[in-house]
Amino acid sequence: MRDLDGGRIFRVATPGSKYSVPKFDLSTAEGAAKALTNPNGEVRYLAWTALHEMGAKAVPALEKLWKGENPRHRARALWALGKMEGKGQGVVNAALADADPDIRITGIRLARQLDLDLIDTVSKIVMDKSAAVRREASIALRFDGSAKANALWADLALQHDGKDRWYLEALGIGSDLHADARFAAWLAKAGKKWNSDGGRDVVWRVRSKQAPAFLARIIKDKSLKDHASPRYMRSFDFHNGEEKNKALESLLDL
Known part of the structure; x- marks a missing residue:
């Protein structure tokens, strides 16, 4: 019953194994860089x-880790290097040009x-072959309502294949604060x-x-296999105003 108040941490290990806490030399760059690869969050x-x-x-030491093969270690080195004074933009540029899409995503997040x-x-990766990278790009544009941001978002939206729901939601997140301008672009x-x-x-999102x-045009178009899909009607629930009312009125003669 005492677990309800204090809790316990159980360590599962093979018989005879001894518990030991590894020591790290954080006084040197090499030692600290090695510790940065540790799976323990506190050590990192x-x-x-x-x-x-x-x-x-x-x-x-960080550049050596960045040039390694382990993607997680590279991302940690990237983040640390990017926070060094005067190195941010150069590190982000290197990340965006990397072959690993996860590193490119990290570069976008670091830029933010x-x-x-x-x-x-975003201009550098707007046509990225990885949908995951483009999703991150859309989210990064969320708070920018400029004409350039609208155009970039439109380029990202044009690449949606109708199958990736995560991509669609990223487009939604990237458009919600500037929906009219994004849609028009x-x-x-x-x-x-x-x-x-x-x-x-x-259109749905x-x-x-x-x-x-x-x-309304989609719902009326009987040549489309999914024209009668309930999801198009449900989408009206997220709209308000005269535009919504007129669209619904146009469906009364179906």
Whole structure:
């Protein structure tokens, strides 16, 4: 019953094994870099703090780790290097050009945390072959309502294949605060191709004032296999205003 108040930590090990706490030399860059590869979060925190305090002296050890083969270790080195004074942009550029999509994603997140130019960042990977990287790019644009951000988001939306629900939600997150401008930019680029599997998903997800009219067009189009899908009607629940009312009224004669 005492577990309810204090709790316990159980360590499962083979018979005869001895519990030992490894020691790390955090006084040197090499030792701290090695500790940064440890799976224990507390050890990594102490290592990162030590490396950050060393500043430029820690760069060679971190660059060696960054050039290694373990993707997790590389990402940790990348993050530590990016936080070094004057190195942020260069580290982000290197990450965005990396062959590993997870490293490119880390580069986008680092750019956001360092408050770098996200338009420049996203421009470099807007046509990335990895959907996961493009998802991260859409999320990164969330708070930018500029015309350039709208155009980049539209390019990302055009690459939705209608199958990746995670990609669709990332587009939604990237558009929610600027739905009307995002939707208009996408329509301008999509043209007649808006009525594709991916395009109908965008209409379903984006909360633009223009979307209800397009939802009605989808529902009316009996040539589409999914025109009667209940999800298109449910999408109206997330809209308000006269545009929604007019679109619903247009469906009364079905």
